Every structure is written in structure tokens, then in C-alpha cells.
Amino acid sequence: MPGSIRRAAVVAVAAVAVALVGGCSGSGATAGSPSPQNAGASTGGDPKALLAEVPAATFAAxxxxxxVTMQVSSGGRDTTTSGTGTFDFARKAGDLTMAAAGGPASEVIMDGGNVYTRPAGESRWLQMNGAAMGGQFDPAQQLDTLQKVSNDVRVVGTEDLRGEQVTHLAYTIDPADLVESSGTTGPxxxxxxxxxxxxxxxxxxxxxxxxxxxxTMSTTVGGTTSTATVAVDYLEFGVPVAAQAPDPSTVDTLGGS
Structure with missing residues (x-):
């Protein structure tokens, strides 16, 4: 059914976006986290150790x-979906508005372990339990998963990003390791x-x-290969986050009637 397809698409985009945003938040932070310029002293020049220190520094904000921008190529078609949002690392709560190029916007609310989506033009929200998706909506678990599955971590160099000098790290994730570490099951x-x-x-x-x-991730389903590149830009830290779970009377549960 069209409504179900639209909702599934929003959920998929939300999953990727939250995984990336939450993946750089930890369950706590330590004072005086080293910057990339002086991190070598504490990490012994190990890029993977440098990667491991980033979540605490980000969470401290x-x-x-x-x-977030998501570009998908599948079956000869290219689709770009983008949006903006806010996220509170301590509360694991946030909001996100997403829309395909030229299309209406859909809403996403993250509240602890739950994710609520509302496609454009619909009055009701769809609730998902993030834990049922291998913990991909849990920032703390995402951090743990990232550290377990990131291989071949290396420092590419220093680059300019929106007028600011940043250190570029690159790494590779093994899909089998990701499945095992995240606890993801089924389809x-x-x-x-x-x-x-x-x-x-x-x-x-x-x-x-x-x-x-x-x-960038490629998957093959029914003989069709799809490639999705998802980028999240962290624009401003220490911002107010007013996201709250929707009124229960307006919420449907995934799998429910």
C-alpha cells in the first residue's frame, strides 16, 4: 500500500541519519579531550585510537x-533526500525534517529508544522501537558498534570544511562484523x-x-543493487533541543493495526 511504502522509506532514512548523528555521541565525556593536533601524545599516533576519542569530545558539547543528505542510486534511478534537525546527546532525543528534492517534508522524532515518523500529509505518527533494529537508534550502542567494526582507520590529512580546518579520518566497516556487533537480525x-x-x-x-x-553502502535485493551515500554535517553545538514524543493518541505502532 502506498502509505506503508512511504512510511517505510521515512523509517529507513531516519535509521541512517540517527545512526550517523548518534554514532558520534558517547555515554559520557572526559574533560580535556585532546584535539587532532595534539592527539598523537595520548593515542601513540594510532588513528583508530584517535577515532575512539572523538565521541566523548562530541558528546561533551x-x-x-x-x-543530513542521502543520495540513493537504484535500478537506474537517482534520488536525493535531505533535511535538518537537532539532537540532544544526553537525552538521546531529537527531531529531523526530511524531504526528497522538490517533494513534501516528512517529520521524525527521536525519544530515547523510540523513533516516531510522520510522512507529509498524514496526521498520525508511526512508532518504532530502536532496540528492535539492532540498537541503531541508541547513540551509546552505536558508539560501541563503531569502535568494534571500524577497520583500516587512517588519517587522510587536514582539509577546509565550511571555512574551518579539520582533520580527515577514513575507515572501512566489514558488513559481517557490523551485523554481529549490532545484533541486527532478519531482512x-x-x-x-x-x-x-x-x-x-x-x-x-x-x-x-x-x-x-x-x-557509502551497497546492498542487493531481488537482483537489484542499490547504493546509498549518507552525509551528516554537524553545524552548531550546544543548541536548544525541544523534541518531545508525540501525543500517544496520535501514534500507531509498527506492526499494529
């Missing part, structure tokens, strides 16, 4: 205003395993915080 796990290695890029500012994260 408290919250972030971000922008989602099969989709992950169908693709090859997942390249990722992380751009870090002089305070050790993530300023941009990007991944």
Missing part, C-alpha cells in the same frame, strides 16, 4: 544542529551482508569533535 541483516565493505569518512575539528560523517 551537549547537543547539535545537523544537516535488515541479510541486506547488510549482501553488500561489500562500507567506506566511511569522519572530519574532526580542533576540539576533537565530529564536524562531518559520511558512509
Amino acid at each position: 551537549g547537543s547539535v544542529r545537523f544537516e 535488515a541483516a541479510e541486506m547488510l551482508r549482501s553488500g561489500g565493505p562500507i567506506p566511511g569518512d569522519l572530519y574532526i575539528d580542533d576540539e576533537g569533535r565530529a564536524r562531518k560523517a559520511q558512509t
